[in-house]
Amino acid sequence: MATLAQTEQDFTRLPDLPAEVFTAPLKKPDRVGDDWLEPEQTQYSSDDDAIWNDLFQRQMKVLPGRAASAFMAGLDKLDLSRGGVPEFGRLSEELDTLTGWSVVPVPMLIPDHVFFWHLANRRFPAGNFIRTRETFDYIQEPDVFHDVFGHVPMLTDPVYADYMQEYGRAGWKAMRYNRLKALGSLYWYTVEFGLLQEADGIKAYGAGILSGPTEVVYATEAKSPNRIMLNVDRVMRTDYVISDLQPTYFVIESFEDLYRQTVERDFDQLYKSLGPGFTYANTAVIDVDHVVNHGSLEYTLRGGRGSGAAPA
Numbered sequence: 001m002a003t004l005a006q007t008e009q010d011f012t013r014l015p016d017l018p019a020e021v022f023t024a025p026l027k028k029p030d031r032v033g034d035d036w037l038e039p040e041q042t043q044y045s046s047d048d049d050a051i052w053n054d055l056f057q058r059q060m061k062v063l064p065g066r067a068a069s070a071f072m073a074g075l076d077k078l079d080l081s082r083g084g085v086p087e088f089g090r091l092s093e094e095l096d097t098l099t100g101w102s103v104v105p106v107p108m109l110i111p112d113h114v115f116f117w118h119l120a121n122r123r124f125p126a127g128n129f130i131r132t133r134e135t136f137d138y139i140q141e142p143d144v145f146h147d148v149f150g151h152v153p154m155l156t157d158p159v160y161a162d163y164m165q166e167y168g169r170a171g172w173k174a175m176r177y178n179r180l181k182a183l184g185s186l187y188w189y190t191v192e193f194g195l196l197q198e199a200d201g202i203k204a205y206g207a208g209i210l211s212g213p214t215e216v217v218y219a220t221e222a223k224s225p226n227r228i229m230l231n232v233d234r235v236m237r238t239d240y241v242i243s244d245l246q247p248t249y250f251v252i253e254s255f256e257d258l259y260r261q262t263v264e265r266d267f268d269q270l271y272k273s274l275g276p277g278f279t280y281a282n283t284a285v286i287d288v289d290h291v292v293n294h295g296s297l298e299y300t301l302r303g304g305r306g307s308g309a310a311p312a
C-alpha cells in the first residue's frame, strides 16, 4: 500500500498510515469498513424528529441578521425547514446538483486521515445519531444536528465548497509533518467558528457558532471577544478552547479570500517553519493583527462558562 507522502495528490484511495504518524486510537465498530461509513442512516423516531424540529426553531430565533447570507440561502436551497432529521440520500442528491457534495453517515468522530479523505472527495461525514432531551444544550461529540444544520448549508456555496475540499486535500501533508494541530486551528477558526464581513456587519458562517443558541449572539455582537481579520499563518499558530465561548474570532472578507489564502500558502514551508509546540494564546492580540474589535475579554477573564459569567 502507498504511504502518505506518495499519495499526497492521489485521493482515489486511502493510504496506509506510517507507524510514525500519530492518529487517535479510535475503536472502529464492527459494522463499518475502512472508510468508517455506516451501512445505512439511522431510522429516526418521531421523538428524534421532534428534537431536530425544536433545535431548528431555537436557531431560527437567533440566526436571521447574524448568520452569513450564504448560510441562510443554503437552508432555503436544501429546504431544511421541512421538518424532521433530513434523509441523507435526498440531501446528497440536492447538494450534488448544486456543488457536487454529498453527506455520508459515520458512527462517531472518525480518524483524521479518513476524515480528510472524505472531504477531499467532496463527502461530508455526519454523525449518525441525534442528542437527547437531557443533552439538548451541549453535546461532546457532534451529532446530526450540528453536522447537518451547522455545516451542510454552507456546502451549497460553490467557493466555500471548494475550500472544504482543499482543506481535506491538505490533511495528509499536515499528518506527515506532525503539524495536525496547526491545520486543526485553521478548521477551528474558519469552518467551526469563522466570521464573515458582510456589507451590513459581521456575520457568522462557522458551524460551531451556528448550531447553538448562545455563541451566535456573543460572536457577532458581544464586547468581550477579539475579532481579527484572518491571516492563515497567524491562525495556524493559534491555540483554541473546545468547551467554552471563544475569546477570539477571525473574520474573512469573502469566501474567495479564504480560498485564495489557503491554496496559495505553501504548507510545506509553513510546517517547516513552525516550532513543534509553539502557539499564540487564544486571547492574544499580536503586532501583525489587523484588528476589527479589540475585545474587553470580560467574559473570559471572569472565568468563562464555569464561573457563570454573562457572555456579554
Ligand SMILES: [Fe+2]
Residues within 6 Å of the ligand: 142, 146, 147, 150, 151, 192, 207, 208
Ligand atoms: Fe463541526
